[in-house]
Amino acid sequence: MTDQEFQSELDSRVQQTEEVIRRFLPTEEGYARTVMEAMNYSVLAGGKRLRPLFLKETASMYGARQELAEPFMAALEMIHTYSLVHDDLPAMDNDEFRRGRKTTWAVYGDGMAVIAGDGLLNYAYETALTAYDAAATESEKDRVFEALRILAGNAGIYGMVGGQCADIMTDREQESLTPDLLHYIHKKKTACMIESGFQIGAVLAGAPKEDVAALGSIAEDIGLAFQIQDDILDVTGDQKELGKSIGKDALEGKATYVSMNGLEAAAGKVKELTEHALLAMDGLSQENDFLKTLVEHLMTRRK
Ligand code: GRG
Numbered sequence: 001m002t003d004q005e006f007q008s009e010l011d012s013r014v015q016q017t018e019e020v021i022r023r024f025l026p027t028e029e030g031y032a033r034t035v036m037e038a039m040n041y042s043v044l045a046g047g048k049r050l051r052p053l054f055l056k057e058t059a060s061m062y063g064a065r066q067e068l069a070e071p072f073m074a075a076l077e078m079i080h081t082y083s084l085v086h087d088d089l090p091a092m093d094n095d096e097f098r099r100g101r102k103t104t105w106a107v108y109g110d111g112m113a114v115i116a117g118d119g120l121l122n123y124a125y126e127t128a129l130t131a132y133d134a135a136a137t138e139s140e141k142d143r144v145f146e147a148l149r150i151l152a153g154n155a156g157i158y159g160m161v162g163g164q165c166a167d168i169m170t171d172r173e174q175e176s177l178t179p180d181l182l183h184y185i186h187k188k189k190t191a192c193m194i195e196s197g198f199q200i201g202a203v204l205a206g207a208p209k210e211d212v213a214a215l216g217s218i219a220e221d222i223g224l225a226f227q228i229q230d231d232i233l234d235v236t237g238d239q240k241e242l243g244k245s246i247g248k249d250a251l252e253g254k255a256t257y258v259s260m261n262g263l264e265a266a267a268g269k270v271k272e273l274t275e276h277a278l279l280a281m282d283g284l285s286q287e288n289d290f291l292k293t294l295v296e297h298l299m300t301r302r303k
Pocket of ligand 1 (some may be wrong): 046047048049050082083084086087099160161164189190226227230303
């Protein structure tokens with residue numbers, strides 16, 4: 001696949017993912033209309049849609065029914081978007097620019113952004129639960145249940161929220177940051193949501209247990225690489241291309257993999273983690289060349 005062919009295939013699959021997400025968004029109506037508007041504003045602001053795309057790819061790789069996978073694709077993007085909406089709040093990162101437009105709080109105010117995030121988190125589970133209605137057999141129902149467990153676990157205190165907690169605490173107590181703690185933060189805050197994408201698609205298809213476990217490790221490598229690349233882009237990236245503010249880590253003296261190890265070592269680590277993930281993908285019982293190429297491209301992503 002040439003770079004151009006890959007890019008056009010990626011555009012088309014992101015577009016399909018986008019359409020799925022749109023279908024599951026709430027209709028803006030009634031007295032609660034404003035929170036629904038703020039939720040939709042946040043989700044429709046764009047973004048790379050990587051997590052639902054990973055889910056779509058592992059679902060098709062193992063042959064999950066679309067009716068089961070699609071609610072989970074939308075749910076995963078809703079949870080990811082809620083985390084960004086809350087992370088951008090003045091009480092957290094205080095960002096006014098994300099996904100190329102004003103952040104939710106900058107448009108709707110802090111209070112509405114808080115409940116838009118809450119709304120997205122809850123609506124994600126309401127959406128994922130619709131897969132249960134679409135499950136045709138007891139075995140499909142069990143798979144939906146397992147997928148829900150993965151979705152909730154990776155988003156909660158033993159997943160992303162736990163990682164965000166450790167991140168906030170180390171910002172307060174800089175000296176406490178060790179390489180081990182940084183690894184924990186990246187794994188929980190970033191890799192867990194990527195793990196949901198990789199594992200849920202496979203679980204919904206009834207993929208072999210060994211593959212689901214291997215996909216978890218693969219996603220962890222990819223998630224860690226993704227976060228280190230994010231930190232690299234905060235130093236070397238282009239604000240316009242990224243659609244969000246850059247240079248904040250250095251400005252605020254935030255310790256990152258880059259500040260602790262330097263840019264060159266960081267780029268080396270991204271490469272090492274990605275190559276490890278690609279090798280492990282070769283050991284899966286099913287193949288997906290597009291997914292492998294996507295993972296390879298993430299290593300040098302500029303946005
Ligand atoms: C508020 C509980 C809570 C958690 C917030 C997601 C997050 C945790 C913080 C945002 C800041 C950050 C650097 C998170 C690490 C994960 C990450 C790189 C998110 C951005 O993901 P992309 O690049 O975003 O996939 P788009 O906009 O493309 O979807």
